[in-house]
Amino acid sequence: LFPLFLSKGLPKPYNFEHATKKTKRAWKHELESQTIRVLYCLVRHLDDKSPEDAKARLIAKFVEDETKCDRLVELLLQYDQKARQAEYQFYRSDVEESLEGDEDAIQLAALDAKLQGGGELCHRLGAMAAYLCCESQRCHGRILDQLKLQQSGISLVKATVQEFASVLGPGTTHQEQLNS
Numbered sequence: 001l002f003p004l005f006l007s008k009g010l011p012k013p014y015n016f017e018h019a020t021k022k023t024k025r026a027w028k029h030e031l032e033s034q035t036i037r038v039l040y041c042l043v044r045h046l047d048d049k050s051p052e053d054a055k056a057r058l059i060a061k062f063v064e065d066e067t068k069c070d071r072l073v074e075l076l077l078q079y080d081q082k083a084r085q086a087e088y089q090f091y092r093s094d095v096e097e098s099l100e101g102d103e104d105a106i107q108l109a110a111l112d113a114k115l116q117g118g119g120e121l122c123h124r125l126g127a128m129a130a131y132l133c134c135e136s137q138r139c140h141g142r143i144l145d146q147l148k149l150q151q152s153g154i155s156l157v158k159a160t161v162q163e164f165a166s167v168l169g170p171g172t173t174h175q176e177q178l179n180s
Helices: 021-045 051-064 066-092 103-135 137-149 154-168 173-179
Strands: none
Touching (some): 051 066, 051 103, 051 137, 066 137, 066 154, 103 137, 103 154, 137 154, 154 173
16 A cells, blocks of 8 residues: 555556556546545544554554655645645636525535545545644654645644534534544
């Protein structure tokens, strides 16, 4: 899973050498998306009661190799930018004008555009970063350093997790886990 997360040694589908650049890019994006989702599920469902110290072993993978934290920050910033761009494109499009007068529908459509444009993966990456920051001081330091290096800050992670929790709706266990 981690070589896929780091984009090293990516598998190639059958007849990949005859594929177009667009097809290759789509394949790589889909592989990256699914890898992020699987890692997020591990972060979401592993706890102190998990068998064979699974939670500690997952965190240790990020601690022992700092490139994993670096990649997490890189992807977080990349998908945050994509989500912001998608939301900006929505507000520049004619869709907003067609929903004129219905503020709730506009906000919902803007959120949908943002999530479709990369916001969903950004939320998951932000939750993973927050989880690692809470569970490991070394990961927290490395993530913070990388965010500062990219002229950002931990407030990006906080805002992403808060937005993710608000999208889930009140009273869910998932939202409680994100808030904690």
